[in-house]
Amino acid sequence: MKIFSHHNIILCCLLAFSTATAAQTDITNSWQIGAGSTRVLDTYLSQEKFSGSGLTILNSSERQRDNRKWTMLTEHELNIATVGDRTDKREEMEGSYTLFIGALRQWRYGPLRLQAGAMAAADVGFIYNTSNSNNPAQGRLSLQFMPTGTAAYTLRLWHRPLQLRYEVQLPLAGVMFSPNYGQSYYEIFSLGNYDHNIVPTTFVSAPNLRQQLSAEYPVSRHLTLRLGYLGHYQQAQVNNLKSHVYHHRLMIGVVRRFSIVPRP
C-alpha cells in the first residue's frame, strides 16, 4: 500500500502553496518631498567646496507578509541641487537617483520595533561645473551593499498613535565609476582608454552614511502625515580624487497603509 500517491503529493504542494499565498501582505507606502542644504566637494572639478540648496523626492515602500519576521523595503530617492562657491562666482549642479532594495528582520519589544538587515543601493548621478571646459562634469555610478537598521517607537498622542522612526544605512562595500586623477572623459569615452575607472569601494574608501528620522501622525482615517529629517552623506576617496556630497533635508509627506488580502 502506497502512503503517498502522486495525487496526494500534488495536493500537499498545492495546499502548502495556497497557505503561503493566502497570507496577508501589509504594505506601508510613503511619498515625501524635502528641501534643505547641500554641500559638494569634488577635486576632479575644483579644489573649492560648494554649498547651496536642493530638493529631494523620496518614495518608500515596506512590505510584510502576515506572521513573517522579514520585511521587504524599497526606496527611490531623487535629488537635485544647485550650489555655489564661497564667492558665489562659480556654480555647480548636482543630481542623483538612488534605488534601495533590501530585506530587514524585525524584533518587537512592546511599542518598540527594531529591524536589521541589508540593502543594495544603485546610484546614478552627476556634478556639473558650469565654468569648466574639458572637465565640466563628474559622473557618478555606484552599486553598494549596505547593512541597514531601523527603530520605530509608537506612543499615543491625543488618542492616536504617533510613530517615531529612525533608519540608518552604512554601505560596507561596492563598486563605483571614477575617472583617474587627471584623466579626461575624452580618453575614457572617445578613445576607450580604461584606467581603474571601475573601482571597488569599502566603508574606508567610500565612507557613506544615510539616516532618516521621522514622526508619523494620522490626521484622519485615511491620511497619515510624516515629517522628518533625511541626511545622506556620500563620500569617496578613489584614484587620488576626493569627493563628498552631503544632503540635509527637512522632509514632509504622506503615508498610506493597506493590506492585500487574497481571496479565500
Place this chain on the structure above:
Amino acid sequence: MKRDLHILCCSVTTVTSAVRWLCCIVAAVFFLVSCVDEDEFPNTPQGNFEALWKIIDEHYCFLDYKKHEYGLDWQDIYDKYKVRVNGNMDNRQLFEVLANMLSELRDGHVNMNAAHDYARNWSWYEDYPANFSDSLQRIYLGRDYKIAGGIDYRVLDDNIGYLRYESFQQGAGDGNLNEVLNEFITCNGLIIDIRSNGGGNLTNAEQLASRFAQEKTLVGYIQHKTGKGHSDFSSMEPRYLEPSNQLRWHKPVCVLTNRHVYSAANEFTLYMRALPNVKLVGDHTGGGSGMPFSSSLPNGWSIRFSAVPMYDTQRQPTEFGIEPDYRVDLTDEDFRRGKDTIIEFARQLLTK
C-alpha cells in the same frame, strides 16, 4: 495596578536597553564614517597664491618636461613669488603677481580669468611673424567662395582646391565635408589653410583629418596624471586616426601652418603629418599639446591649465609646436603684389 506597573517597568527597561543598543550602533557608525575633506585656503592674497601654486603643482602635466627643456623649477617659482604677495595687496596687484607666476609656464593653455582681466601667455605667436594676412586671404577667396559649416572654400584658377578652416570651435558635419570634397573632386590637389586657427574641439579636427586617411593610422600617444607627483603618469596609450566611411580625399594635400596654429589645430597638424600624401607648408606651429582642465581659486577667479599631455608618433610632446616639411615665410614683396607666398608655394608643390 501592581501588575500594570511591573509590565510598564519591564517595558521601559526593554526600551532603554534597545535604545542603548541602537545608540551604540549609531556611535560605531559615526566612528567608522570619517570625513573625506580637503583643506581650504583662506580667501586672502596669501591664500589665493598658495591655492594657485598647489593647483599647478599637483595637476599641471608639463612640470617635468619643462624642467628638462628650459630649467623650470616649480619650487623655485614658489620661493620667487611668495615674497611678492602680502596681505595689503588689492585684487589688481595680486592678479599681476599671479599672472606673472603663471607666465613662467610658457603655456597658451594656462590662463586666469578675473572680472577685470584675462591672464595669458601668447608669446608662442606674438613673438613671431604672423605669416598670415586677412587682406591676402580676401584676394584668394574672392567674394563668391562657398561656406559649409566652419569651412570657407573655393577652387583656385590652377584647379587647386582651397579650404580655409579658421577655428575648430566651429564644426563641419559629414554632410558639409561631403559637399566640400565633391566640389574639389576634379581638382589636382588641395590646400587646407589652418593658419591662425587657435584650436577648439578636438573631434572637429579628427573628423576633418579622417577624410584624408586611407587606413587606420597611428598619429600619436596620450597619457594622464595618476597622482599629485610631477612624474605620476599613466602609460602612454596610442591614438589612431580611423578613415572616414564617407567620401575621402586621395590626392596630394598641403596643410598651411603658422605660429598661431595651436591646441586642436596643432593636433590636426599632427594627424595630417602622419599621412603619406600630406605636406606641411609655412611656419612652425604654436603647439599646445596639453588638453586643458579648469579649476578655481578661493576668490572665484577661474584657472585653466594643461592637464592631459599628448605626444607624436615618436612619443615626443608637441607642446612647443611642429616643424613644417617646407618652411616658408610671407615676404613683403609678395604682400605688396597681393600674393600670399605660402599659398603660392603650396600651389607650385601641388602642380608639380
